[in-house]
Amino acid sequence: MELDRVLVMPGDEVRCPQGSMPGFGTYENSEGKIVANQIGYPAIYNKLVCVNPVRGRYIGETSNVIIGRIAQVANKRWKVNVGSPQEAVLHLSAIDLPTGEHRIRSEEDQLHMREYFNYNDLLSAEVQSLTQDGKSMALQTRSNKFGKLKNGMLVKVSPMLVGRMRHHFVQISGVDVIFGRNGWIWVYLAHNAEVEVPLNVRQEIVRVACVIKLLNLAKKVICAESVKEVMDCLKEVLIDEILSKNSLGIVKENAWGIEGEV
Amino acid sequence: MSDEILFYGLRQDGRRPSDLRHSSINVGVIHSADGSACFSQGNTKVMAFIQGPKQNRFEKEKGKISCFLTSARFSTTGERKKVIRGDKKSSEFEEFLKGMMESVILFENIPHSDIDIYISVLQDDGSVESAAINAVTLALIDAGVPMKDFLISCSCGYYNSTAILDVTYTEGLSYSVISEFRIAVMGASGLVAYVNYEQFGSSKLSLEVTKELMALAIEGCRQVHFLIREFCMKTYSY
Numbered sequence: 001m002e003l004d005r006v007l008v009m010p011g012d013e014v015r016c017p018q019g020s021m022p023g024f025g026t027y028e029n030s031e032g033k034i035v036a037n038q039i040g041y042p043a044i045y046n047k048l049v050c051v052n053p054v055r056g057r058y059i060g061e062t063s064n065v066i067i068g069r070i071a072q073v074a075n076k077r078w079k080v081n082v083g084s085p086q087e088a089v090l091h092l093s094a095i096d097l098p099t100g101e102h103r104i105r106s107e108e109d110q111l112h113m114r115e116y117f118n119y120n121d122l123l124s125a126e127v128q129s130l131t132q133d134g135k136s137m138a139l140q141t142r143s144n145k146f147g148k149l150k151n152g153m154l155v156k157v158s159p160m161l162v163g164r165m166r167h168h169f170v171q172i173s174g175v176d177v178i179f180g181r182n183g184w185i186w187v188y189l190a191h192n193a194e195v196e197v198p199l200n201v202r203q204e205i206v207r208v209a210c211v212i213k214l215l216n217l218a219k220k221v222i223c224a225e226s227v228k229e230v231m232d233c234l235k236e237v238l239i240d241e242i243l244s245k246n247s248l249g250i251v252k253e254n255a256w257g258i259e260g261e262v
Numbered sequence: 263m264s265d266e267i268l269f270y271g272l273r274q275d276g277r278r279p280s281d282l283r284h285s286s287i288n289v290g291v292i293h294s295a296d297g298s299a300c301f302s303q304g305n306t307k308v309m310a311f312i313q314g315p316k317q318n319r320f321e322k323e324k325g326k327i328s329c330f331l332t333s334a335r336f337s338t339t340g341e342r343k344k345v346i347r348g349d350k351k352s353s354e355f356e357e358f359l360k361g362m363m364e365s366v367i368l369f370e371n372i373p374h375s376d377i378d379i380y381i382s383v384l385q386d387d388g389s390v391e392s393a394a395i396n397a398v399t400l401a402l403i404d405a406g407v408p409m410k411d412f413l414i415s416c417s418c419g420y421y422n423s424t425a426i427l428d429v430t431y432t433e434g435l436s437y438s439v440i441s442e443f444r445i446a447v448m449g450a451s452g453l454v455a456y457v458n459y460e461q462f463g464s465s466k467l468s469l470e471v472t473k474e475l476m477a478l479a480i481e482g483c484r485q486v487h488f489l490i491r492e493f494c495m496k497t498y499s500y
Contacts, residue, residue, distance in 0.1 A: 009491065010403065011411035011450030025408070027368060029451075037368055037408040039498055054498050057296065057315065085315040085375045133373050188333020219500040243356045 002043045008036040016042070016049045021159070025051030057181060058084045058159040058182035060137040062195070064127045065168040067149070067180035070117050076110060078117055080125070083159070083182045083245035086136040090117070094128060094140040122149040124178050124186065145169060147179075151197050152188020155209045157216035165222060170224040173231055175204050179223065187213055205238055207231070210242045211251075218251045230254065267421045267433055272482040274433070275304070279426045280478060282485055289404045289491045295380075297405025301397035304430065305387035312405040315375030325375040327363050329356045330395065333383035339431055355391055359398065361448060362413060362456050371408040384418030388442070389417040391458075395446050396486060399466075403494060412490065415456070416482035417442050418475050425471075425478045432433035445479040449487040452480070 008014055012213055014026060014034050025043075026049055029035045036042065040053040058066075060082075060206045072079035078090040092105050095116060117123060124146050125139040143145050159182050168179045176190040187209045189197050197205075211230050215222050233254050234247055242245075268271060277283070283304030286412050292298040297312040299486055318325050332347045354485075359379070367377065381400075395415035402409060419429040419442060426433065446456035459467065467475075 007495055009412070009494055010409040011341050011448065027410070029410075035410075035450075037371065037410065038406055039403050039471075039494060054500070055404055084264060086317050136374070262382070 002041065003049075005038065005041060007054075008038050008042055010037055012036050014042045014049055014051065014222060016044055019047060020049045022045065023048035023050040025053060036248055046094070052160075054161075055158075055161055058082065060084055060127050060130055061181070062127055062129060064138070064181040065124065065182040066127060066182040067122060067154070067178060067186050068123050068182070069120055070123070071119045073113055073117070073119065078106070078113070080123070080139060082139075083135075083156070083184060088127075088137045088139050089174060090123075090125065090139045090141070092190075094138065094142060097141055098146065099247050101255070112148055117148065122154065122186070124149060149182060149186050149188065151191060152176075152186050153205055153209050155185045155187065155212045155216075157183045157185060157212060158219075160244070161219065161222045163221060165223050167224070172208055172224060173204055175208055177208060177224070177227070185209075185222070187212070190204065207239055207242065210239070213243065214248055216252045217248055220251065264482060267426070267436055268424060273426065277428075279424050280481070282428045282482055283430075285486070287400065287490065288398055289493075289497060295401075295405075297403070298399035299397050301393050301394075301400060302385075303389060303393050303428065305385050306386040306393050307383075308390065308391050308393040308397045309382050309384060310394065310401040311380040312377060312398075312401045312407065313380070314377040314405070315372040315407060315463055318374055318376040318378075320376060323373055324369050325372060325377065326378050327331050327360050327367070327379060329360045329363070329379045331359075331380070331381045331383070333357050333390075336381050337386040339387070339397070347442055355394070358456065358458070359395065362395070363398065363402075364410060365455060366409050366413050367450075368369065368408040368410060377402075377407060377425055385437070386431065388432075389428055389444075391415070391444055392417045392428075392440075392446075396490065397455075398461045400490060400494075404420060410448070411453075412447055412487060413450050413455060414483045414487045414490065415444060415446040416486055417444045418474060418479045418482065419443060420467075420471060425474050427478055427482045443475045443479060445476065445478060445483065447483040447487075449483075449491075454480075 014036055024032045025038050026034050027083045034049050034050045038053050040051040043050050061156055066081040066082050068080035068168050070078050071081040076092045080088045080090050082088045128138045128140040130137050142230055160180055162179055170177050178186040187205050189201050230251055233250050288300040291300050295311040300309045331352045335343050368459040383390055392415040399413045418427045443459040
């Protein structure tokens, strides 16, 4: 539940009922008052007072769908850059083998790790678990919807604008979109075979990516519905004019703000 | 250059002794950094960038802060600046800033994470250190780093038994002035985090003068804090 919608800054006292406890984004000062430690909007869950940040890196939560880039191939695991303070870990046992068989990973598999995921490969995954301090996370791609990404374009937005939604894999005007909770969004053409993406689809990919960038600039919620709505508003605009001040104004007027629950 | 600073109670740029220069604030100036800010006060202009919180290299529980101060070669009035990084004055300030920020940043909320602070001085017209502290505070807020409080800084000087707020470069050059009395204050709680001053000659700072300068500088910090708060309210609310 949100408390009164006032932006709090580091050092500001969070107004909350008696007997509340300091949670994420707050601390208790020497006078026993609950004080914010980052810029954001305060919220209260049972007795826990939190500040939902408006800036900062992605903080992981279990079962989030995210997009990451391989930073390191290590012993039986990959280190994945997901835009959070710490690199995430993807264990060799947490991926689907290309052959699809279920067995204990052997040394043979370790030798082939670079064939599954190499440096700088993009992948979609799910957060399986967090370490005890809640900062570093383990990922898994044990489903055919997760895995290596191709035929598309990556857009990075503020992670605070991408909320939890029913479907993170959606189709918008003929192209597919994965909304990573870490603010990385993949716009692509889902196709199993190696094909060249046709020109009209590429243009559509760029259009969707530009709309997402506009929503990020306008600080509006980024989800399938808001992207579709803005796509409708900017139907007539040419692709090379879509990232303009004019269309940013249209987005600011038409899309809903962060208050709209997703 | 005249040694006079006050003419009929006004300073060279027309300010009264207890007036701040006009300051302008901007955040998010560099997109590749996690947080960035540009703080200018009169002709002094400082940029700060934050990289982090990011994974530290040696897997220690508590992260560390690194601080890098560079000034542009064209930053000073007159001659080209010969040394742009690593001279004694800037190294000393880097150490000071590191200590100050360590007391403000809540490391227990970001375990195993380092923070890099890059400051570049674009124009130097006095009170650079104060402007740098303000810019770093803004950049840290922009990066979403958990902090106890704002750290706000302001400088003042002392000339012919008058305390002047926010000294410029030329005012700092004049003799018989406590050229720069710098102070950093926690914004909300009002605690003083840092006091430092430079002086000419062997004149000692008396207790009364110190009190007067402190009071004036704290008042200046209060004004800067108000400006920064207003700016953050406007920029970050949605």
